Amino acid sequence: MSLLSVRDLHIHIGDNHLVRGVDLAVERGECLALVGESGSGKSLTALSLMQLLPSHARLEHGEWLFDGQDMRSLDEKAWRKVRARRIAMVFQNPMTALNPTMTIGQQIAEVICLHTSMSRREARQRAIDLLERLGIVNAPRRAKQYPFELSGGMLQRAVIAMAVACGPSMLIADEPTTALDVTVQAEVLALLQELCRDEGLGLLLITHDLGVVEAMAKHLAVMYAGRIVESGECARVLSQPAHPYTRALQAAMPSLGEARESLQGIAGTPPDLSRQIPGCAFAPRCPQAMNICVRELPQTRLIETGQCTECWLWEKPE
Ligand SMILES: Nc1ncnc2c1ncn2[C@@H]1O[C@H](COP(=O)(O)OP(=O)(O)OP(=O)(O)O)[C@@H](O)[C@H]1O
Ligand code: SF4
Ligand SMILES: [Mg+2]
Structure with missing residues (x-):
């Protein structure tokens, strides 16, 4: 089926x-x-x-x-x-999917906390792991940055990370x-x-x-x-x-x-x-x-x- x-x-x-x-x-x-x-x-x-x-x-x-x-x-x-x-969705313009006032790591962790039983600390670590898996170099540092600090390619990866965060x-x-x-x-x-x-x-x-x-x-x-x-x-x-x-x-x-x-x-x-x-x-x-x-x-x-x-x-x- x-x-x-x-x-x-x-x-x-x-x-x-x-x-x-x-x-x-x-x-x-x-x-x-x-x-x-x-x-x-x-x-x-x-x-x-x-x-x-x-x-x-x-x-x-x-x-x-x-x-x-x-x-x-x-x-x-x-x-x-x-x-x-x-079911998750990645929208065309990554900026519309991200909150400019929160760091990338916080945003991914928030999605994970909202939909799973993971603690905040575990979720933050999973966010970093996901960013790494999506090819972002120096993910722990990038996770602490705001959307405006990242390039278009990195933002799109962050959006994909957020979309697939809960499997x-x-x-x-x-x-x-x-x-x-x-x-x-x-x-x-x-x-x-x-x-x-x-x-x-x-x-x-x-x-x-x-x-x-x-x-x-x-x-x-x-x-x-x-x-x-x-x-x-x-x-x-x-x-x-x-x-x-x-x-x-x-x-x-x-x-x-x-x-x-x-x-x-x-x-x-x-x-x-x-x-x-x-x-x-x-x-x-x-x-x-x-x-x-x-x-x-x-x-x-x-x-x-x-x-x-x-x-x-x-x-x-x-
Ligand atoms: N919120 C809306 N209110 C009224 N009409 C809409 C709305 N959203 C889309 N449409 C109309 O529906 C039709 C299909 O739109 P849709 O966005 O699905 O096209 P698309 O195939 O995704 O096009 P594109 O390749 O440009 O993204 C278009 O004629 C569009 O003007
Ligand atoms: S108009 Fe063209 S595409 Fe449409 S049914 Fe006729 S031959 Fe096929
Ligand atoms: Mg369209």
Whole structure:
């Protein structure tokens, strides 16, 4: 059984139907990468899995299982225990997750004290051990410093240390390396990989970088306008993309070492999600669109190359 399995996830904010029936599964010890253009609903999906959506958002699920438990039945008190202890999240900007008036060590220790039975002294020592494990040199001294005294790379490591401090079984990382330079990025990714391998952590990784996807993910889900349009084993999806949107995204997204100036955006703009979309949301931008695409949503199909995709090109003719 998957560590996390979500079926038919919908998120509405006001009149906008922003996430429109997402299915996701994260396995123990593996990384699932979630990619898609800006505004496709990746962060909303991630926040919903931590029950951290803005209060005016409306959430609906077909199924939502985590470690065998039905998460739809939890109240806020139960959720507070789940966050940090069982599912943790690393937000894109490390500064937003840290308190500027407390030292890094105090902040990590506080999370540990809040969620475990460790004493303050034990928690402080665990914080230092974690910082060391995350490659911070001279961790006892760094633990006594405030966020403004640390570099971006160190802050991101501190945030990851805080997220994994209570040994969660799943980590959601929303663009954890976007703000970092390439060397630090590679180090942070290696640490996340180590946590998956050694601790069996299930990782949901949101990124804009296909180089990162290739290096990290076993599975890949491609999101467009609030739906997963293609998913499957990462190597297969990237080598034989089945959905025209995946191909367009691949052409537009940077790979490791690729110069950004050479990249082309995807022509056109994503649809207005305050209106109902009866067919394929990519149709107005798709070079292969047919009449039926605008009228009817294709079914999700498991195709011969092993991935699932939602596109009329893969429907068998009657
Ligand atoms: N609090 C909010 N209130 C209203 N609309 C929101 C809110 N948060 C997000 N949205 C809208 O929901 C859509 C999806 O947003 P989301 O942040 O999930 O996108 P994303 O895929 O994470 O994009 P990016 O790659 O830029 O981070 C966007 O159109 C956004 O404007
Ligand atoms: S369903 Fe039609 S419009 Fe949508 S991606 Fe496939 S071919 Fe293009
Ligand atoms: Mg986002």
